[in-house]
Amino acid sequence: MQITLRDIARKSGFSVTTVSRALAGYQDVNEQTRQHIIEVANILGYQPNLLARGLRSQRTQTLGLIIPTYDAGFPNEFFNQFLLGVGDTAWRNHYDLLVSAQVPGEEEMAAYRRMVKGLRVDGMILARTRKNDPRMPYLQSQGHPFVVNGRNAPDEPSDFPYVDVDSRMGIRAATAHFIALGHEHIGLVLPPPEIAYTGYRLQGYQDALREARLPLRDEYILYGDLQRSGGYQAGLALLSRYPQISAIVACNDLMAFGVMAAIQERGLEVGSDVAVSGFDDLPAAEYAMPPLTTVRQPIYEIGQRLVEMLIGIIVGKPPEETQIVLPSRLIVRASSGFNGRR
Amino acid sequence: MQITLRDIARKSGFSVTTVSRALAGYQDVNEQTRQHIIEVANILGYQPNLLARGLRSQRTQTLGLIIPTYDAGFPNEFFNQFLLGVGDTAWRNHYDLLVSAQVPGEEEMAAYRRMVKGLRVDGMILARTRKNDPRMPYLQSQGHPFVVNGRNAPDEPSDFPYVDVDSRMGIRAATAHFIALGHEHIGLVLPPPEIAYTGYRLQGYQDALREARLPLRDEYILYGDLQRSGGYQAGLALLSRYPQISAIVACNDLMAFGVMAAIQERGLEVGSDVAVSGFDDLPAAEYAMPPLTTVRQPIYEIGQRLVEMLIGIIVGKPPEETQIVLPSRLIVRASSGFNGRR
DNA sequence: ATAGTAACCCGAAACGTTTCGGATGTCAAG
DNA sequence: CTTGACATCCGAAACGTTTCGGGTTACTAT
Structure with a gap:
């Protein structure tokens, strides 16, 4: 059914290890060998199993976004544009996007827990901050990368990475x-x-x-x-x-x-x-x-900058500026x- | 860092197998044991690793949706509503949603391959069918569950599950x-x-x-x-x-x-x-x-029915009616x- | 001839879960 | 006392990948 590294290994005559390293671009594999392996992989139509990869490497190349919604009043045009900025930028950086829409409350926090501790996502994007927002403290306590669209209210400190508009x-x-x-x-x-x-x-x-x-x-x-x-x-x-x-x-x-x-x-x-x-x-x-x-x-730019900032944090190269207020x-x-x- | 079944097993004195089966609701575990295990799991704050679960069980509890977009003209209000119907229904059925936005073409098909063969999703939702649409034949050839918003053009057969409006x-x-x-x-x-x-x-x-x-x-x-x-x-x-x-x-x-x-x-x-x-x-x-x-x-209902139909197909209980034309x-x-x- | 080095390759373990195929103990019936 | 049935439990394998710690070979410098 699914083509695995083992299939390529068998067909090409090399070991699973070498196939893996060849495909990942490591330098300790002969260039000719690599070409051969790549060719076999293409012929077989190999697509890596992202679950297995994620399980092993603890990286999923996926970002999580939970859109805050109230009753029926859902993602309006604002979140449309936001989603576009976020989605585009994520895709360009080879990240996928796991999306949910939740009404603020207990279920919403469950969704966050699920994404974060279920190890589904490498980082989270929060939007529409509220007073006494429980989400930022939670993510901070988990040590999980996240960025926020919007600061805390004027009378609360904002000790997290964000992009906001003035x-x-x-x-x-x-x-x-x-x-x-x-x-x-x-x-x-x-x-x-x-x-x-x-x-x-x-x-x-x-x-x-x-x-x-x-x-x-x-x-x-x-x-x-x-x-x-x-x-x-x-x-x-x-x-x-x-x-x-x-x-x-x-x-x-x-x-x-x-x-x-x-x-x-x-x-x-x-x-x-x-x-x-x-x-x-x-x-x-x-x-x-x-x-x-x-x-x-x-709006589009906010989504874009958020994703870039988040990916920077995930890969350990946070931008020097992590609290940005864009002009309106x-x-x-x-x-x-x-x-x-x- | 992460709480695993092993941690619960150690702390509760049962084996990993029993913990797993207790949490999953199997009948061959003593009710008292189950309660104890659940309690320990709660104390420890256990959240299953969804990657590992997916890898083993070949199920990810995730649906894929690739929104077709043209240049800058992105998800308009239509897809907003659609996304709401899809997202709501998926969530209610304990499915997550992996979303991407792609301009029709080669990259779009790459995104489909990635989702499908990367084993990230249990099923796909397609929207806005085109003439000679390559997506349906591809998914059919892969034997991967999918549903479609919209039929093929009048002069082409539509031999796949869909929900369309008249x-x-x-x-x-x-x-x-x-x-x-x-x-x-x-x-x-x-x-x-x-x-x-x-x-x-x-x-x-x-x-x-x-x-x-x-x-x-x-x-x-x-x-x-x-x-x-x-x-x-x-x-x-x-x-x-x-x-x-x-x-x-x-x-x-x-x-x-x-x-x-x-x-x-x-x-x-x-x-x-x-x-x-x-x-x-x-x-x-x-x-x-x-x-x-x-x-x-x-629109909302279309998304809803599509998800219900798709989940039915995934779990092997497709609804009797899989080609639905709703009145306008x-x-x-x-x-x-x-x-x-x- | 030998030691050292570089280039290339690989076995095995590990990630956390589910599941197959039993194992163990208890109790009632024969 | 034996047998069978039932209720509970568990060891080990498997999912597909990455990575650690080597191993082998061929060549170069001594």
């Missing part, structure tokens, strides 16, 4: 953009409080208000669920309670779309009546009606009313 | 819907010709025209790339060449969004001036402006002008 600067830029356009009553739709980056985004909002000496009004700040529907509800709530609000900063694009829907639902016009901004710059942001002003984060950039489009008739 | 009926319903609204010049934006389901969608379009005794005009039929941009280009081309066209059937939602953009770009109104329909019913379809009339396919359903929204002022 949310604080991003939201600050978006808020400042609205202030520059003359808005004084600016709503904020935050991610759920348990998400680690929520703190940074709030800071950015506060920064911008402080700089402009505008009062910080807590009642203008609502939490959403990162989905479109959460943005919609928050948007409706803000608009009905505080009609003076003329701009809303949403902390991701999906919620921004919901906010836009809420605005339109109330018979107002996005951009001219109420300005909106998002965060992520998903492809859909550009095509929304009106196109969404948003903070772009390089404000992309101004019509939803902020910049080109509107304000 | 594209033909879906497009036929969409086209007939336009005809019923009085449209006589209806454009069609097809997927690339090498995709297997393109033939079925074309048939559906032809069916509807034939039924209504409307002439089939080949020049109304264009091919897109399944992306938004392809729909945009096709839409512009149709509208500029044939101003009499008053409705366009796009073969997926992404292309339909592009067509809508093209219509608006030309100063026309979607729905009233030119009606549009899509296929898939992505979440974004409902929120588009105007909301998109489209053919819904149960037309969802009428504003983009077809049904509620418009036509």
Whole structure:
């Protein structure tokens, strides 16, 4: 059934050891011998048994990724792009990807244990850190290589390798953009409080208000669920309670779309009546009606850098920089009313 | 470092064999012994080494999925949902998922060989079949379990297990819907010709025209790339060449969004001036402006059924029905002008 | 002739699990 | 007292690979 090293050994007249070493590129095998063995291997259609190899060498050439999901709201476009960056880079470096999607909680930790202690993966990629996240301490206690997309919350130390985007600067830029356009009553739709980056985004909002000496009004700040529907509800709530609000900063694009829907639902016009901004710059942001002003984060690149960092750690050559904060950039489009008739 | 059966054996005073059998639930071990062994295993934090288990038992409890991608245009929302259905169901059945994304071609086949002959996976899930698809014959020749999302093209036999949606009926319903609204010049934006389901969608379009005794005009039929941009280009081309066209059937939602953009770009109104329909019913379809009339396919369910079917095949209990065509359903929204002022 | 060296090769053990084919002990029936 | 049946348990082999620690040969320098 399966072609093994033994088959090649028998057919080529060499030992299993030599066949193994020839195929692995060791220098202590005659070049002619190697060619012959390679030829036989090709004829037989040999493919190494990766389980056996992994068992023996304690290396699986596989990375693990557990996508955090909430109820039905699964991998949205963000994780799409993330998965692409991670998957591409892993493949280019000859690593496979073991993927699971788990709701945070006990089962999620079981999935981590299974991957890590089942020796299935050489390293793990974590995403969407939460407050008091149990995953990093666990992996640290196991001494298992891992990298994280996102830091811990501002008030917790982040003593692990990560790649994050500068949310604080991003939201600050978006808020400042609205202030520059003359808005004084600016709503904020935050991610759920348990998400680690929520703190940074709030800071950015506060920064911008402080700089402009505008009062910080807590009642203008609502939490959403990162989905479109959460943005919609928050948007409706803000608009009905505080009609003076003329701009809303949403902390991701999906919620921004919901906010836009809420605005339109109330018979107002996005951009001219109420300005909106998002965060992520998903492809859909550009095509929304009106196109969404948003903070772009390089999602693909984040995945890519994470994998490179992780592989470096696995092979014992960690990059000198293992805590990276990438810049974010404000992309101004019509939803902020910049080109509107304000 | 790692806790093995030997450790449990030493600590509990039983043999490795008995420990293994106790944990595996065999009946020839004393219940009291079993409890004791389980307890020791828990105290030690035992997690089976899945590589060793797989090597010995020739089962990995892992399914393989290679997402077909074109250039940068990666897993779009469709594969998101698909991945969710597949991932959820796999997890519920205690299977892991090995994922890769490959551009069709030589490298793609290498990825398949690697997964299959490297003995990493117990079965494979294929998606987006193409004409003359080399993957199914390969897997058949290897006698490796697999299931497919989608059939072969209408003119090729499909002698493998699959779950597909009834594209033909879906497009036929969409086209007939336009005809019923009085449209006589209806454009069609097809997927690339090498995709297997393109033939079925074309048939559906032809069916509807034939039924209504409307002439089939080949020049109304264009091919897109399944992306938004392809729909945009096709839409512009149709509208500029044939101003009499008053409705366009796009073969997926992404292309339909592009067509809508093209219509608006030309100063026309979607729905009233030119009606549009899509296929898939992505979440974004409902929120588009105007909301998109489209053919819904149960993407999550397809993934779910595929995994159930595949696991059945793996464990030797294939379901009686291994070639499933699920119904599709037309969802009428504003983009077809049904509620418009036509 | 001998020792040393380089080039090439190989046997055997090990990774952690499952499973085959018994082995042992106990007890009831004959 | 023997036999058989049953309930428990276990030794050893096997899955396919890598790697450690050599071994053999042929050549070079003494």
